[in-house]
Amino acid sequence: MTDRTILVVDDESMIRDLFRRFFEQAGYSVQTAESAEEALEMVRETPIWVLFLDLNLPGMNGVELCRQIRRSWPMAIPYAVTGYASLFELSSCREAGFEDYFTKPVNLDDLLQAAENAFGKLERWKER
Amino acid sequence: MKILVAEDDLTTRTLLSGVLTRWGYEVVPADDGRQAWERLQEPEAPQLAVVDWVMPEMSGPELCRKLRAQERESPLFILLLTSKGEPQDIVEGLEAGGDDYLTKPPDNEELRARLNAGRRMLELQAALAQKKKLQGVLEMAGAVCHELNQPVQSVLGFSELLLMDLSPADPGYDLLKNIKIASERIGMLTGRIMKITKYRTKEYLAGVGQIIDINEASEPEGGPELLAHKEA
Numbered sequence: 001m002t003d004r005t006i007l008v009v010d011d012e013s014m015i016r017d018l019f020r021r022f023f024e025q026a027g028y029s030v031q032t033a034e035s036a037e038e039a040l041e042m043v044r045e046t047p048i049w050v051l052f053l054d055l056n057l058p059g060m061n062g063v064e065l066c067r068q069i070r071r072s073w074p075m076a077i078p079y080a081v082t083g084y085a086s087l088f089e090l091s092s093c094r095e096a097g098f099e100d101y102f103t104k105p106v107n108l109d110d111l112l113q114a115a116e117n118a119f120g121k122l123e124r125w126k127e128r
Numbered sequence: 129m130k131i132l133v134a135e136d137d138l139t140t141r142t143l144l145s146g147v148l149t150r151w152g153y154e155v156v157p158a159d160d161g162r163q164a165w166e167r168l169q170e171p172e173a174p175q176l177a178v179v180d181w182v183m184p185e186m187s188g189p190e191l192c193r194k195l196r197a198q199e200r201e202s203p204l205f206i207l208l209l210t211s212k213g214e215p216q217d218i219v220e221g222l223e224a225g226g227d228d229y230l231t232k233p234p235d236n237e238e239l240r241a242r243l244n245a246g247r248r249m250l251e252l253q254a255a256l257a258q259k260k261k262l263q264g265v266l267e268m269a270g271a272v273c274h275e276l277n278q279p280v281q282s283v284l285g286f287s288e289l290l291l292m293d294l295s296p297a298d299p300g301y302d303l304l305k306n307i308k309i310a311s312e313r314i315g316m317l318t319g320r321i322m323k324i325t326k327y328r329t330k331e332y333l334a335g336v337g338q339i340i341d342i343n344e345a346s347e348p349e350g351g352p353e354l355l356a357h358k359e360a
Contacts, residue, residue, distance in 0.1 A: 012278055018285040025292065083277030103322075105281040105315035108288045 003049075006115060008032045009039045009062065010054040010081075019052060022108050028115065036060035040068060047073050050118040052111065055082040055093075063088060063096045070097030075125060077118040081106060129247070130154045130174035134164035134191070135209070136183045140232070144178060147236055161186025165194060168204070175202055175250050176243060180232075181210040181221065189224035196225035203253040205246035209234065266324060273318035280318070284311040 006028050008019040016032040023030045031048060033039035036057050042048070051069065055062035066078045080093050083104040093101050100114060131153040135141040138159075145155045156174050158164035162185035167173060181188040188208050195204060208226040210217060221229055227249070228242050287308040294301045 014282045015278065015285075018282060018289070022285065022289055025289070083281070084274050103319055104277040105284040105311060107312070108285055 003029075004119060005029045005031060005048050005050075007039060007042065007048040007051040009034070009036065009051065009057065009065065011035065011057050012054075015054070019111070022111070023115065026112055026115070036062065036065035039065060043069060043073070043076075047076070049073070049076050049122055050115055051076065051078040052081050052114075053078055053098075055080055055088045056084045063093060063098075066093070066098055067096045075122070077121065079111075079114050079118075081111075129176065130156055130172075131243075132156045132158060132164060132167055132174040132177040132179070134158040134161065134167075134177065134183060134188070135180040136160055137180075140180075144234075147239070148178075151240060160184045161188070161191045164191055168195065175204055176246055177204060177206045178239075178243075179206055179208055179226070181208055181217075189221050189226070192221070192225035203250055205250055207239075207242055207246060269321050270324070273321045276314065276318050280311050280314050284308060284315065287311065 004027065006023050008016055008023070008030060009032070010016050010019070011034050013034070016034065020030045020032055031042060033042055037059055039051075039053075051066075053062040053065055057065070062080060062082070066080070069076050069078060077099045078097065080088070080098045080101045081104060082088055082101070090101050099118065102110060102114070129152070131148055133141055133144050133148065133155055135144060135157075136159050141157060141159065145157060148155050153176075156167050158167050161183040164177070164179060164183070165186060168177065179188045179191060183191075186194070188210075192206055192208070195206070206226045206228075208221045208229040209232050210221065210229055211232040218229055227246060230239060230242060287304050291301065291304055291308065294304065
């Protein structure tokens with residue numbers, strides 16, 4: 001069984017709190033970071049395979065964070081969640097390695113679906 | 129359409145005014161440069177001006193220079209009238225801010241054609257200004273939407289979280305559901321506005337100007353939608 005931990009990166013504490021409560025209620029364990037730099041430090045310590053990244057972060061943005069994570073952990077499955085849809089193009093997010101892209105406000109059910117898909121994939125990959 | 133005729137010679141001014149009135153212009157006369165300047169400072173001043181080169185108080189080119197140094201609310205097309213045919217004069221007049229020139233006495237057909245060209249230029253400038261204004265409004269709307277999405281995410285998400293814990297029989301359930309539906313609608317609206325890549329406008333009321341038609345403008349350009357909202 002894959003470790004069911006999700007990393008949520010968002011600079012707004014209310015959003016981190018929301019996602020944490022929601023995913024914990026759904027049975028996942030949740031780590032949060034408020035910047036890309038903090039997130040990188042955390043995954044270097046212990047890799048986390050499913051991630052929800054805000055794109056418009058202070059300092060390093062979410063696209064660059066995704067790129068770095070995918071370079072070091074190619075099996076990681078990062079999702080973009082952004083309020084700035086026109087600032088970050090879907091194509092450049094895919095290019096950076098995002099699995100999918102959600103525009104805020106997003107229904108929590110959609111995020112749960114995404115998390116379940118991701119862990120399903122990870123399970124399948126492990127069986128190879 | 130209003131047109132300023134700045135000409136100190138009464139005969140020429142009367143002749144010009146007669147022709148222009150016949151063509152449907154509303155003539156605003158001025159008999160020297162100073163008066164011309166004053167007429168052009170009034171509210172709803174003409175946007176077309178036929179200006180004589182040599183005038184008392186202020187010459188044509190001088191008037192041009194003064195007008196061009198001014199920040200004007202609406203564009204102005206200046207047709208200079210010259211009785212001199214010297215090439216450097218023409219250069220001087222255009223450099224001073226004249227848009228075109230005619231040698232006196234002007235040929236009527238040529239005058240009409242040049243004024244028509246001037247009107248086309250004014251229309252183009254007005255269209256451009258309108259476009260810039262709309263662009264600015266859109267950029268503003270987009271920025272506001274971006275900022276709104278964060279708090280709307282919280283309202284939507286937390287109401288969803290609360291709904292999970294409530295039984296549909298709970299009196300608060302329907303109220304909470306309304307909050308959720310309303311926040312989804314805000315999200316759809318901001319999403320639409322942000323998807324604007326090409327905007328179109330529709331005539332709101334003739335003369336009043338144009339408004340942005342969000343429904344038209346946010347028509348998807350094809351390709352997958354970034355976010356498919358579930359029907360509430």
